[in-house]
Structure formats: C-alpha cells, structure tokens
Amino acid sequence: MTTHQMTTRPWPLLTMLCLAWQGAALAAAVATAEAPLVAIRAGKFIDVESGRVLANEIIIVRGTKIEAVGTNLSLPEDARVIDLSKMTVLPGLIDCHTHLADLADAEPLNVLQRSAVETAYAAIPNARVTLLAGFTTVRDVGVYRAFNDVAMRDAIARGIIIGPRMYVAGAYVTISQGAGAMTGLAPDIQLPLDLRYGEANSPWEVRQRIRELAHRGADHIKVLSTGAVLTHGSNPKSIEFTPEELRAAVEEAANFGMRVEAHAHAAEGIKNAIRAGVASIEHATLIDDEGIALAKQHGTYLDMDIYDEECIQSAGNTPADFLQHDQELAAAQRRNFTKAVRSGAKMTFGTDAGVCPHGINARQFAFMVKYGMTPMQAIQSATVNAADLIGHSELIGSISAGKSADIIAVSSDPLADIRALEHVQFVMKEGKVYKDENSPMAAMKDSP
Numbered sequence: 001m002t003t004h005q006m007t008t009r010p011w012p013l014l015t016m017l018c019l020a021w022q023g024a025a026l027a028a029a030v031a032t033a034e035a036p037l038v039a040i041r042a043g044k045f046i047d048v049e050s051g052r053v054l055a056n057e058i059i060i061v062r063g064t065k066i067e068a069v070g071t072n073l074s075l076p077e078d079a080r081v082i083d084l085s086k087m088t089v090l091p092g093l094i095d096c097h098t099h100l101a102d103l104a105d106a107e108p109l110n111v112l113q114r115s116a117v118e119t120a121y122a123a124i125p126n127a128r129v130t131l132l133a134g135f136t137t138v139r140d141v142g143v144y145r146a147f148n149d150v151a152m153r154d155a156i157a158r159g160i161i162i163g164p165r166m167y168v169a170g171a172y173v174t175i176s177q178g179a180g181a182m183t184g185l186a187p188d189i190q191l192p193l194d195l196r197y198g199e200a201n202s203p204w205e206v207r208q209r210i211r212e213l214a215h216r217g218a219d220h221i222k223v224l225s226t227g228a229v230l231t232h233g234s235n236p237k238s239i240e241f242t243p244e245e246l247r248a249a250v251e252e253a254a255n256f257g258m259r260v261e262a263h264a265h266a267a268e269g270i271k272n273a274i275r276a277g278v279a280s281i282e283h284a285t286l287i288d289d290e291g292i293a294l295a296k297q298h299g300t301y302l303d304m305d306i307y308d309e310e311c312i313q314s315a316g317n318t319p320a321d322f323l324q325h326d327q328e329l330a331a332a333q334r335r336n337f338t339k340a341v342r343s344g345a346k347m348t349f350g351t352d353a354g355v356c357p358h359g360i361n362a363r364q365f366a367f368m369v370k371y372g373m374t375p376m377q378a379i380q381s382a383t384v385n386a387a388d389l390i391g392h393s394e395l396i397g398s399i400s401a402g403k404s405a406d407i408i409a410v411s412s413d414p415l416a417d418i419r420a421l422e423h424v425q426f427v428m429k430e431g432k433v434y435k436d437e438n439s440p441m442a443a444m445k446d447s448p
C-alpha cells in the first residue's frame with residue numbers, strides 16, 4: 001500500500017477496528033500455540049532464595065517463562081503435566097567458570113594444530129554435555145581463539161546447537177606472554193590476531209581492547225592479574241597487570257555495562273584486583289586473611305575451582321611445567337576455601353571446566369561440602385549467588401514467577417547426599433525439556 005492510497009482513501013473506522021480486533025485475536029491464538037502451558041508437580045522443591053525445602057509445589061510454565069509457583073495452584077485444563085512428584089526439583093545450575101568453546105586439551109599449543117572452524121565444531125559436544133548435566137547457564141571466561149565463544153553463545157541462542165545459556169568474555173585480556181596468552185612459541189613465530197586479541201600492556205591498551213570486545217559481543221571481561229598454572233613459562237605467584245591496568249579494566253568495562261572477573265593465584269594479585277573493583281576473583285588460590293577481609297568489604301565473589309586438581313594430575317598429557325606450577329597450590333587453595341567459607345565471604349560455583357572433562361562439573365559440589373560448605377550453601381553458590389554475580393538475577397538463579405523456566409530434578413535428596421547432583425535426571429531450559437529419564441519419549445533426544 002502506498003502513502004497516496006492511505007491519504008486519499010482512508011479506511012472507514014469500523015473496518016479498521018475489525019481488522020485490529022482480528023489481528024489481536026490472531027496474535028493471541030498464535031501466542032497460545034507458541035507458548036504451551038506446562039504444569040510441573042515437584043515432590044521436594046529446593047527454594048534457594050530462602051534456603052528451605054518445600055513439599056508438593058506446583059510450577060506453571062508458559063512458553064519459556066515460569067508463570068507461577070505455589071502449593072495450592074489449580075492445574076490449568078490445557079496444561080501438559082510433568083510429574084516430578086517423586087523427585088527433588090531445583091533451579092538449573094550455573095557454572096561461573098567454564099571454557100566451552102576451546103579444545104578441552106591439556107596442552108594449549110594444540111590449538112595451533114586446528115583451524116578456528118575445526119575448534120568450533122570440536123567444541124559443540126562440550127556445550128551439549130554441560131546442559132545435559134543440569135547446567136542451564138554458564139559464565140564462560142575466555143577462549144584462545146577470540147570470539148569462538150560469542151559464536152557458540154549465539155548458535156545456542158538460535159537453536160542451531162544444544163547447550164546452556166552462555167555469558168562470554170570474547171578473549172583473555174592479558175599482558176603479552178602472560179597467563180592468558182598463547183605462550184611457548186619460538187620468538188620469531190608471529191601469531192594471527194585471533195590468537196593474541198586480548199594482549200594489552202598499559203591502562204590505555206587495556207581500555208582499547210575492552211572497547212573492541214564490547215563492540216564485538218562480549219558480555220563481561222576476563223583479566224589475568226597473576227601468572228597461571230596451565231600456561232607455559234608462567235609463574236602463578238607473579239604479578240601481571242598492575243593496579244593501574246586493573247582499575248582501567250573495571251572502569252572501561254563499566255562504561256559498557258560490563259563486569260570484570262580476574263584470574264588470580266598470588267595473594268597480592270588477588271588484593272590488587274579486589275581493590276580495583278572486579279566482580280569476582282577466579283581461583284583465589286593463595287588468598288590471605290587480608291584478601292578475604294577485602295573481598296568481604298568490597299562484596300567481591302570468590303569463584304574457587306577446588307575440584308580439578310585430580311584432573312590436572314591424572315590427565316595423561318599434562319605438560320611437566322604445568323605439573324610443577326601446580327605443586328602444593330591445590331592443597332593451599334582447598335585450605336583457603338575453608339577459611340573463606342568460614343569468614344562468610346560471597347562465593348560462587350566455578351569449575352574451570354575444560355581442565356576436567358566437560359559435563360562432570362557437578363563433581364565439585366562434593367568438594368565444596370567436604371571443605372566447609374553446607375549442601376544448601378553449595379547449591380546456592382551455583383544458583384542465586386551465580387545469578388547475582390553474572391548480573392541477571394531477574395532471569396536466572398531461582399524458580400520464581402517471571403524467570404526463565406530453567407528447572408532440573410534429581411531422584412534423591414541432594415541435601416542428604418550432595419553427590420545426587422552428579423546424576424541430574426530432568427533438564428528443562430527456557431521451558432523446553434532436554435532430558436527426562438523418567439519419560440524418555442518426552443525428552444528431546446537428538447534435536448536439533
């Protein structure tokens with residue numbers, strides 16, 4: 001229709017009202033068809049916000065969202081009922097430290113033997129097994145091939161591949177030859193841009209990298225404040241970014257509405273990052289009493305990967321220098337985890353998945369309980385706390401009206417035996433059932 005027709009032959013008001021009414025009716029019909037109604041009967045229900053266990057809750061899911069939760073809800077006539085009345089139901093789990101879009105290989109230099117596309121295809125199963133293990137969201141904290149994680153996040157969001165909702169870093173922001181760099185090459189080898197994208201060596205270079213990462217789709221920024229265990233030529237006890245560079249990172253990221261997480265093993269590097277205002281410390285291996293006090297004072301989350309030591313030591317091809325870096329650090333990290341829990345510091349669940357194979361993330365829960373958390377605290381670290389750290393408590397982290405329908409269930413009580421979470425039997429993400437061991441026909445077995 002042209003503007004000329006519109007202006008010279010206005011439609012009678014009644015016709016327009018009829019068309020508007022028909023349009024609204026059609027839209028409502030389409031919305032109903034596209035937003036199926038599901039009622040879930042939950043035998044036990046872990047209310048992570050109150051830290052209580054409730055019985056016989058009903059959860060109403062419309063489309064991708066939770067519409068209502070309560071004990072006395074009547075089941076809508078047109079709702080499909082999912083019976084989890086013999087199970088314990090809890091929110092989809094959140095891992096705040098994964099590397100889904102990289103090769104899960106102990107030797108980072110193997111990245112050089114694969115094209116970016118090969119790496120991307122090889123990483124598809126990482127996303128799938130993570131979701132089917134009950135992790136409906138991850139904060140993915142860096143890739144060697146810049147933006148492989150952005151592409152994976154978007155492929156999952158579009159339904160091209162199966163995986164958790166991802167919040168991604170885009171690249172590692174690191175000093176040259178630092179903890180997030182591809183190191184171990186001869187000095188006359190020049191890497192392509194995507195393998196050195198995040199390298200920065202002054203506050204202004206840090207800001208420049210962050211501006212580009214923001215433009216190209218990062219959700220948050222990963223900086224490396226100290227050396228690393230799993231990097232050639234690195235010393236986990238060394239300081240890398242200076243306080244000036246860390247402050248520049250936090251300020252520049254905030255300009256784009258992003259938060260910063262800092263990899264840090266050494267005590268001074270941890271404190272530099274907390275004082276600079278990062279949202280979380282990753283690993284926090286050698287955090288001292290002053291560091292714990294600072295984290296409490298600043299409200300900084302500690303995201304400690306205390307389960308992967310055995311994977312580092314037992315992987316057949318872990319390079320010898322990595323094993324040397326690792327010596328004694330794991331025991332110190334577990335001791336410091338206990339101290340941090342006792343202090344009441346804010347803690348999240350982050351595994352560094354990729355170090356251990358993807359899909360066994362939930363094994364960390366038993367370590368968290370062994371080293372001082374209650375089972376409820378461990379579950380909260382992977383739900384409400386994780387959602388708060390990521391900055392999307394309105395969408396994820398608990399089973400509440402208005403949030404995304406990310407719901408899992410296990411057959412035994414994880415508060416009695418936390419290892420129940422290692423065998424998640426029901427997984428719903430955004431209202432869609434990806435796994436239902438009680439009802440195999442209902443599960444989305446191999447699609448898309």
Ligand SMILES: [Zn+2]
Pocket residue numbers: 097098099141352
């Ligand atoms: Zn990591």
